[in-house]
Amino acid sequence: MTEKGITPRGENYSQWYLDIIERAELAENSSVRGCMVIKPYGYAIWEKIQKGLDKMIKESGVENAYFPLFIPKSFLSREASHIKGFAKECAIVTHHRLKETEDGKGVEVDPESKLEEELIVRPTSETIMYDTFSRWITSWRDLPLKLNQWANIVRWEKRTRPFLRTTEFLWQEGHTVHSTQKEAKEEVLGRLAMYTEFARQYLAMDMYFGKKSESEKFAGAVDTYGVEAMMQDGKALQFGTSHNLGQNFSKVFNIQYTDKKGELKYPWQTSWGVSTRMVGALVMAHSDDNGLVLPPSIAPVQVVLVPIFKDLNKEKIIRYTKDVYKEITRKIDNVKIDERDFVSVGFKFNEWEKKGIPIRVEIGEKEMKEGAVVLVRRDTLEKRNVKYGNVLDEVVLLLEEIQSSLYEKSKELLISKTHRIEEYKEFKKVFSENKGFALANWCGSKECEENIKYETKATTRCLRTEGEGVLGKCIYCGKESTEEWIFAKSY
């Protein structure tokens, strides 16, 4: 922890990130390995994200449902590449009972309670859901089936980081079943668009999306697509994914339906998800050395009113503050008055800054006499004196301004740090210095991808539709290529 201060962004971005999270009171490490305690404020942000995304999901004709946490081992292992991908990071339930130890001082696993078939704590829910789908789907009339689930997931990852990668995490996973390949493909691409739209609109973040390489593909998918955001240090963060599962799962889970001609068919499936990692992305995308910066549309508190008073004038100032509150809440819901008299004003200013509240309203003796308030915007820290009569309009306007200015900044970063690279020498230079995204042709061979990763630590992020059909030479081997991929170092 840095005391009363900051870790300069340039020096150690990773430490800076952890610092922001600690100072904004978003989360902390739990005593359980790799797990995180999401604190109330961090959870409030997650809830805002959930709410916004859930709305979009429902509007696109998807219903929410909930499936079990436990997956029988046999389910998980039906799809060969699926189990291969997750085998190394599973939490497994083998027993169901404890008993007192012989010395009576503790408990131990009762060997008698061994399960006949082990249960896997879900690392993702394809298998447990599709087992059920096989019973739900019998006719073409049952399709398309579109379900979403908000749930927790356990993946025993080697290395964890708050929000970006934790052993247990919260997410949303959508699963759809279609009668045609074309429809499934459209669904997969539609979800990418949805995530990107959500990121732009709510999180004020711009990002790229496209197809992932064979090596980065989801275990069990025909194709995986990803949404890639850029952090302020130029590294990539996979924001969300969308998978085209083809008939891989329907075949092994025996999901079949009778089509209009009376023929038995295997449907085409998709799955897509985003997780609490979004909170991490949000933190990394906008924060500065003073702490978290939240876009208004995701801030649990959009405006905080800080009355500045002494014992003598406390009552009058609070009364005036409440008037301002009434005025602002005519149109804005998430407004808070910080009436605490046991901490200093400076402390409050600092605290709300660390928490990234978009607008702070300072109200003291001076403002009251002038019939005004001071608006301070979090992103630029710019102060503005505003007459009481204009407060509401100004606040509404300023919130919009902050939202769009954060988005513009994010977009600018993305564009300014994305470069078309032709020479491997230059490619290496980019990733040894400034980082960012490199647009480069790649022949598609695994060897080239691995060598690039080994030599530069940059990996293929995705192939955008704009990158398809771009003629050039593979950045590594020089062979003719028609695909321009995004390369980056990633979190």
Next chain:
RNA sequence: CGGGGAGUAGUUCAGAUGGCUAGAACGCUGCGUUUGGGACGCAGAGGUCGCAGGUUCAAGUCCUGUCUCCCCGACCA
């Protein structure tokens, strides 16, 4: 699983060559003064020094074992 580092107050840490009632800062509690950018003074609470053995008149400090956590890589939303 490799490579580093650390376990002492709620937190971050200090405690050479073993030594007497184990310390600081921040945080916490109380009282008073404060309050326009992280307030100050005074008083207080808070510790089986990760765990188990061993050496010794004496162990936070030395030895052996053991457990745990953190950081950097490989894996991933």
